Amino acid sequence: xxxxxxxxxxxxxxxxxxxxxxxxxxxxxxxxxxxxxxxxxxxxxxxxxxxxxxxxxxxxxxxxxxxxxxxxxxxxxxxxxxxxxxxxxxxxxxxxxxxxxxxxxxxxxxxxxxxxxxxxxxxxxxxxxxxxxxxxxxxxxxxxxxxxxxxxxxxxxxxxxxxxxxxxxxxxxxxxxxxxxxxxxxxxxxxxxxxxxxxxxxxxxxxxxxxxxxxxxxxxxxxxxxxxxxxxxxxxxxxxxxxxxxxxxxxxxxxxxxxxxxxxxxxxxxxxxxxxxxxxxxxxxxxxxxxxxxxxxxxxxxxxxxxxxxxxxxxxxxxxxxxxxxxxxxxxxxxxxxxxxxxxxxxxxxxxxxxxxxxxxxxxxxxxxxxxxxxxxxxxxxxxxxxxxxxxxxxxxxxxxxxxxxxxxxxxxxxxxxxxxxxxxxxxxxxxxxxxxxxxxxxxxxxxxxxxxxxxxxxxxxxxxxxxxxxxxxxxxxxxxxxxxxxxxxxxxxxxxxxxxxxxxxxxxxxxxxxxxxxxxxxxxxxxxxxxxxxxxxxxxxxxxxxxxxxxxxxx
Amino acid sequence: xxxxxxxxxxxxxxxxxxxxxxxxxxxxxxxxxxxxxxxxxxxxxxxxxxxxxxxxxxxxxxxxxxxxxxxxxxxxxxxxxxxxxxxxxxxxxxxxxxxxxxx
Numbered sequence: 294x295x296x297x298x299x300x301x302x303x304x305x306x307x308x309x310x311x312x313x314x315x316x317x318x319x320x321x322x323x324x325x326x327x328x329x330x331x332x333x334x335x336x337x338x339x340x341x342x343x344x345x346x347x348x349x350x351x352x353x354x355x356x357x358x359x360x361x362x363x364x365x366x367x368x369x370x371x372x373x374x375x376x377x378x379x380x381x382x383x384x385x386x387x388x389x390x391x392x393x394x395x396x397x398x399x400x401x402x403x404x405x406x407x408x409x410x411x412x413x414x415x416x417x418x419x420x421x422x423x424x425x426x427x428x429x430x431x432x433x434x435x436x437x438x439x440x441x442x443x444x445x446x447x448x449x450x451x452x453x454x455x456x457x458x459x460x461x462x463x464x465x466x467x468x469x470x471x472x473x474x475x476x477x478x479x480x481x482x483x484x485x486x487x488x489x490x491x492x493x494x495x496x497x498x499x500x501x502x503x504x505x506x507x508x509x510x511x512x513x514x515x516x517x518x519x520x521x522x523x524x525x526x527x528x529x530x531x532x533x534x535x536x537x538x539x540x541x542x543x544x545x546x547x548x549x550x551x552x553x554x555x556x557x558x559x560x561x562x563x564x565x566x567x568x569x570x571x572x573x574x575x576x577x578x579x580x581x582x583x584x585x586x587x588x589x590x591x592x593x594x595x596x597x598x599x600x601x602x603x604x605x606x607x608x609x610x611x612x613x614x615x616x617x618x619x620x621x622x623x624x625x626x627x628x629x630x631x632x633x634x635x636x637x638x639x640x641x642x643x644x645x646x647x648x649x650x651x652x653x654x655x656x657x658x659x660x661x662x663x664x665x666x667x668x669x670x671x672x673x674x675x676x677x678x679x680x681x682x683x684x685x686x687x688x689x690x691x692x693x694x695x696x697x698x699x700x701x702x703x704x705x706x707x708x709x710x711x712x713x714x715x716x717x718x719x720x721x722x723x724x725x726x727x728x729x730x731x732x733x734x735x736x737x738x739x740x741x742x743x744x745x746x747x748x749x750x751x752x753x754x755x756x757x758x759x760x761x762x763x764x765x766x767x768x769x770x771x772x773x774x775x776x777x778x779x780x781x782x783x784x785x786x787x788x789x790x791x792x793x794x795x796x797x798x799x800x801x802x803x804x805x806x807x808x809x810x811x812x813x814x815x816x817x818x819x820x821x822x823x824x825x826x827x828x829x830x831x832x833x834x835x836x837x838x839x840x841x842x843x844x845x846x847x848x849x
Numbered sequence: 850x851x852x853x854x855x856x857x858x859x860x861x862x863x864x865x866x867x868x869x870x871x872x873x874x875x876x877x878x879x880x881x882x883x884x885x886x887x888x889x890x891x892x893x894x895x896x897x898x899x900x901x902x903x904x905x906x907x908x909x910x911x912x913x914x915x916x917x918x919x920x921x922x923x924x925x926x927x928x929x930x931x932x933x934x935x936x937x938x939x940x941x942x943x944x945x946x947x948x949x950x951x952x
Binding site: 322342345717723726772773 | 857859860861863902903906907926930934935936940
């Protein structure tokens with residue numbers, strides 16, 4: 294993974310020093326709140342319902358064991374013993390004192406981490422496929438390009454006052470695990486017919502109050518042109534994006550209002566001026582960044598095949614976990630392990646300091662010192678030998694981290710919601726917990742198959758409800774929580790936005806409604822291979838409406 | 850409508866409510882209730898001056914009711930601020946101010 298050079302260290306340390314001074318001046322009264330608030334936000338410090346919240350960037354969701362141990366230590370020493378992994382592949386602490394935040398940032402800087410650009414109208418943490426560099430279906434590792442984008446966009450003066458925040462995601466496989474079509478810019482790394490690397494470029498996707506699927510404005514952009522083309526997009530947005538209305542300021546609105554063809558033409562015209570400038574990436578620079586992400590040297594460990602076969606025979610729990618949470622690695626003797634942060638009835642994405650330590654230890658001993666955070670709020674050990682799977686499983690089991698539910702109905706994404714968040718209108722986590730309890734039986738989950746439930750506590754959609762196969766949006770109606778259900782959303786290579794199925798449900802009726810939807814699916818699917826989303830696309834909403842609202846729904 | 854004044858303490862962000870003695874309290878139970886407009890205006894003024902004195906941030910007058918002699922915020926958001934996350938009863942005010950008998 295990328296290692297800071299002297300310049301990076303200096304830059305981050307200087308920033309910590311500046312922030313320490315700003316906090317001191319704020320606490321002494323020298324700086325007023327209006328002047329200080331944007332400064333703390335530039336360093337990831339928000340104010341939520343109960344306390345401040347610190348959002349720490351985990352670039353493209355990649356970290357090592359030393360960094361994970363530091364995250365654990367911060368949770369223990371400065372917070373309440375846990376952290377929350379988010380849909381942006383970051384971690385949030387819910388209880389830091391403002392007066393402690395400079396010390397926390399100093400601790401982070403020591404392990405090459407920071408909280409810069411985790412807030413504000415700038416280019417945020419670039420996200421990537423959490424299986425990058427490991428997945429069997431990958432064309433090339435997207436992270437070197439994410440790192441190039443990170444370096445280019447960090448503290449970039451041209452992009453520190455954008456109309457609105459800006460999110461870029463990169464994937465390197467046909468199977469889109471990074472939800473690139475609901476990002477401001479989505480980059481799909483692929484090879485052309487000549488075998489050269491480049492990107493399909495998607496622009497103007499997003500969720501929030503106006504969910505829009507990105508438009509593919511270029512089918513193949515040579516890799517050397519990554520920065521010149523991205524700059525062209527940013528310039529068109531920075532000049533023409535709306536600044537008069539916060540709710541219409543994202544690039545998705547600009548693309549929508551300008552029209553795809555016109556917008557693309559503007560970008561291409563801008564690009565012509567930029568293409569042969571210093572923004573063109575030299576091969577040497579590409580190679581130099583790529584070398585940081587050189588895959589670990591994986592020894593053949595063919596004994597693993599027999600070992601897991603024996604283990605699976607003797608332990609049904611291990612067998613289920615391997616089946617559900619271990620994904621094919623490009624090396625046949627290895628697997629990609631998803632560590633579920635969704636224990637049955639638990640809080641999606643939360644991990645205690647002790648659990649973080651366990652993951653760090655396992656990554657160091659059995660995982661080539663690599664850990665990933667997925668946008669689905671799980672952790673990943675990308676390179677584990679099949680021969681070591683059982684020992685990893687046992688350690689995870691002891692730490693309550695071995696729930697065999699990756700991709701199943703209890704692997705729910707949920708934003709913090711009204712339990713923590715100052716923007717939320719309704720709670721998300723208790724809804725997730727109740728659904729998780731209801732469908733807790735592993736056998737039942739396996740019968741249902743792949744089903745992604747995503748829950749947001751407000752229209753900002755941090756819980757990605759628009760792209761949930763079943764999406765749940767909490768709203769406040771007449772002073773009480775109410776939950777709207779959407780069906781048919783999907784955040785992969787066949788991205789779709791879920792449609793509202795009908796009137797909302799009170800908190801105590803949501804789980805029943807979800808069960809009705811699931812039962813309806815189970816009754817109408819052609820066979821066990823027809824997943825929920827496939828079946829929904831075949832039948833449309835009618836059978837679900839009928840099941841939820843009865844005959845009256847037909848007239849509606 | 851009865852109101853109390855709430856904010857977050859500048860130094861640590863902890864939710865606080867203005868008490869009768871002019872102190873910011875970590876617990877809503879003894880918050881000063883404004884029962885008429887003039888009292889609410891006075892609370893508002895007290896909030897502004899505490900903000901200007903860099904003691905608290907995010908000041909808000911919130912609607913409350915009294916139930917069995919206890920202050921009951923009308924909005925769920927404010928009830929959660931006054932008690933803590935509903936999914937972690939070991940955190941927040943509900944844990945900090947648990948009666949000894951319930952410990």
